[in-house]
Amino acid sequence: MKILVVDDSTTMRRIIISSLKLAGFPDVVEAGDGEEALKAMKGISLVLTDWNMPVMNGLELAQRLREDSANDGIPIIMITSEGAKGEVMEALASGVNDYIVKPFTRDTLAEKVRLIARTHEVRP
Amino acid sequence: MDAVYINPFINALVHAMETMIGISPERGTPYLKREHATQGDVSAIIGFAGPNVTGSVALSLPTLVALKVYSLMMGEKVYRITSDVQDVVGELANIVAGGAKTELSTRNLGFNISIPTVVVGPGHTLGHKGDVPVIVVPFGFGKHRFMMEVSMRLK
Numbered sequence: 398m399k400i401l402v403v404d405d406s407t408t409m410r411r412i413i414i415s416s417l418k419l420a421g422f423p424d425v426v427e428a429g430d431g432e433e434a435l436k437a438m439k440g441i442s443l444v445l446t447d448w449n450m451p452v453m454n455g456l457e458l459a460q461r462l463r464e465d466s467a468n469d470g471i472p473i474i475m476i477t478s479e480g481a482k483g484e485v486m487e488a489l490a491s492g493v494n495d496y497i498v499k500p501f502t503r504d505t506l507a508e509k510v511r512l513i514a515r516t517h518e519v520r521p
Numbered sequence: 522m523d524a525v526y527i528n529p530f531i532n533a534l535v536h537a538m539e540t541m542i543g544i545s546p547e548r549g550t551p552y553l554k555r556e557h558a559t560q561g562d563v564s565a566i567i568g569f570a571g572p573n574v575t576g577s578v579a580l581s582l583p584t585l586v587a588l589k590v591y592s593l594m595m596g597e598k599v600y601r602i603t604s605d606v607q608d609v610v611g612e613l614a615n616i617v618a619g620g621a622k623t624e625l626s627t628r629n630l631g632f633n634i635s636i637p638t639v640v641v642g643p644g645h646t647l648g649h650k651g652d653v654p655v656i657v658v659p660f661g662f663g664k665h666r667f668m669m670e671v672s673m674r675l676k
Contacts, residue, residue: 406608406612406615411595449634449636481622483626498619500537501540
């Protein structure tokens with residue numbers, strides 16, 4: 398399962414990627430914003446994206462991914478500090494499948510990824 | 522500024538540090554900022570604005586504290602303020618702003634937050650809005666001390 402991690406913070410990407418590898422998901426690629434992410438979608442099975450990013454934010458990225466049928470069945474998890482109810486609803490409406498609020502523990506992240514991979518029968 | 526508006530920022534910072542680096546910082550007594558310069562060497566500031574509120578929140582860390590926070594969060598030691606250390610301080614400020622937003626939005630004080638701006642160097646100043654009072658909240662863990670600054674105006 399190839400996972401795309403999108404965050405403008407290089408250290409947050411490192412934390413997420415190391416957590417995924419520890420949890421048994423070694424195949425991870427990364428992007429620094431939504432535009433870079435759109436160019437890196439080949440072979441991706443799951444997208445983890447931040448919301449608040451320059452150039453193209455996570456909400457726009459989710460909307461763009463959902464507009465393209467090539468991405469049908471690819472779950473999107475938003476990882477963001479934006480945990481207000483209105484933001485969660487807005488993200489889900491834009492096509493995000495699940496939501497993790499920062500700060501998070503490595504265990505929370507791993508469990509969410511495992512759960513959504515099972516629920517969506519993510520392609521290997 | 523009423524404590525009810527400052528507490529969400531304090532709660533968010535404590536929760537972020539407990540979760541991300543396993544430290545429970547102790548809070549000192551907040552006071553009104555009178556001097557221009559910050560006390561830290563690395564600061565991250567985030568502006569926020571919503572229908573009923575506008576302001577900014579900043580974290581300001583001495584070099585040793587910034588290096589300590591980085592090493593605890595990333596599991597590796599560094600000996601100078603690198604771009605990654607600045608990134609960690611910015612991300613911590615982002616998490617604080619997001620956490621405070623979540624709590625304040627339940628009081629009809631929701632807002633949008635900006636991308637963090639990180640400033641490095643002793644005696645630097647931060648771009649809070651000039652006409653809005655800034656509350657400084659001191660924090661500490663072990664021998665380390667650092668500051669959070671909150672500036673907020675209700676519309």
